[in-house]
Amino acid sequence: MSQVPEEQEETLFEAPPMGEQERMVEAVLFASTEPVTVRDLETRMPHGCDAAEALVRLRKRYEGRGVRVVKVDDAWAIRTAPDLGYLMQKETVETRKLSRAAIETLAIIAYHQPVTRAEIEEIRGVSVSRGTIDQLLEMEWIRFGRRKMTPGRPVTFVVTSEFLDHFGLENARDLPGLKELRAAGLLENRPPPGAFSLGEREEDDEEEATSGQSELFED
Amino acid sequence: MSQVPEEQEETLFEAPPMGEQERMVEAVLFASTEPVTVRDLETRMPHGCDAAEALVRLRKRYEGRGVRVVKVDDAWAIRTAPDLGYLMQKETVETRKLSRAAIETLAIIAYHQPVTRAEIEEIRGVSVSRGTIDQLLEMEWIRFGRRKMTPGRPVTFVVTSEFLDHFGLENARDLPGLKELRAAGLLENRPPPGAFSLGEREEDDEEEATSGQSELFED
């Protein structure tokens, strides 16, 4: 809006030099507390800018400095270097203490996403209390994902970009140990062999035996 | 945190190297909610640091960059370079929560689309102001759907792909049903007196949703 018309005219023909673009990206990232997407950067920058390239250069420039350029999901942010956290006692935010159940539920959602409530209960071997999911939703660390294409089309849960930002992850694939867990088959949703599933404990044994078996041969 | 113990040991006798001090000042200025004085910097930094000198160097380092180290009264802060101020317009966007009326109207459209204004009013039990509909149209979260084949051929409203985008949904059918809302603790557990059970109501919803969708694709 405050751009001079002549300037705008010019940018139709030529984007600003890369050094200048880097400055722009730097200014925008510094000013924002939230991660900014490449798309958002480019709508703010003059026409023809290559924000992605400017970001790569900026990230390099800040390597080893007191603040770093980090990627969160599909957005970028500046964050202080973790080794300097001890200087920031004044800024430290007390995060709500999560219960063991909430922490485990969060980890299961992160590693198994998209995951249904029933699957979480199957993994933990106990029912998930309403408060737990509610708390994680409220913290905006999880959200509803798409429905599962299984009978009843249950809703699923996935982690959010706020979650990634909080734990310093670029994306959910960077979760520690994810590859190893997958290789070990521990992220599979393996159906119980026939009769008995821990999730269905309350049901009648005989009924389970029959229904379970047919399930066995279905797939 | 990731500092090596020997290093910390050392700082008892010797200040960290100037490059390190510069990093510290950089991180503190970045994370602080207000400008920081030299004295404040030094109380935060390890014993023997020269914050004033680190500031001089940091300021020099940022010369010509997208942000600058500036003095505010007798304290220091990082600020956007003045020539890039025009990029920061977006930072002043004030986000306000949608009014309760708008949220309820939006929810009804999402769950019952395509839905007429009269139907919205019937579900909400109060009249819907034009301003509310206009606001949602302007935000591009709803749009006009096809006219209903009922007397008067009233217009209907449906949600847009911008709406789905904003709420991270692939499809309006991914919205959780009443049963799931209850499971997530978003609904009071007690059934409304005299009303049908929640399960029944959910079935109603699903039926409406499907008939709605099919209507959408009819022509």
Place this chain on the structure above:
Amino acid sequence: MAENIFQEDTVSVAERLAAEALIVDVDGFEGPLDVLLMLSRTQKVDLRKISVLQLARQYLAFVEKAKQLRLELAADYLVMAAWLAFLKSRLLLPPDPTEDGPSGEELAAHLAFQLERLQAMRDAAARLMARDRLGRDFFARGQSEDVTRIRTVKYTATLLDLMQGYARIRTRDEFRPFVMDRHNVFTMEQALERMRPIMGYATDWADILSFLPEGWETDPVRRRSATAATFAASLELVKEGHMEIRQSETFAPIQIRKRTD
């Protein structure tokens, strides 16, 4: 068959002691699977090589001990015990070819898998929580900048708002359409309609009360509504740049006039 199980059922002293230790802390466990995971640690082997048979014995000893101490165990602990007893018999007896269903080995393998998976998730959770975290180890910008005065209002809502909104409507105990008696209400739209054609003549400061419509000045209810509407309409006209408004002090008359420039 019963005899067979009975003979196999001798539990070592160590297992009895382990069971006793668990009993003390049964409230600290999150259910049978949690207890089983705890018990499996006493085997000191890789979870993949765990002896489910031994585990079943340990668990049954734990439940037996609880019974001796007349401790109330939650139902799911007992259901698990029943299932483990069943599993144990399956593991000990030669497979019956006439019987359908999964073999004891398959069931045992699945239980071992569940334990390993739960343990893996616990480890993952611990690693996750030990990461450098925003607001504790690394920090976002403390002061977002406010450089221009252009302020656009963007309305937003979260999915949670939306769903709570919907839930609110659908669980409303009863709804009564709100009917308002509009007889004595003068709306801002009406006030605007009234003021627009006459404001051009208001070149001098004039009390907004002089703009009240005829027949609305005397009845207190009507007067209040008309005053509020006229005031709101005046603000609207000021916002549009057609008029100026002033008030010398609190509760003093509010005056308006046509804007002259």
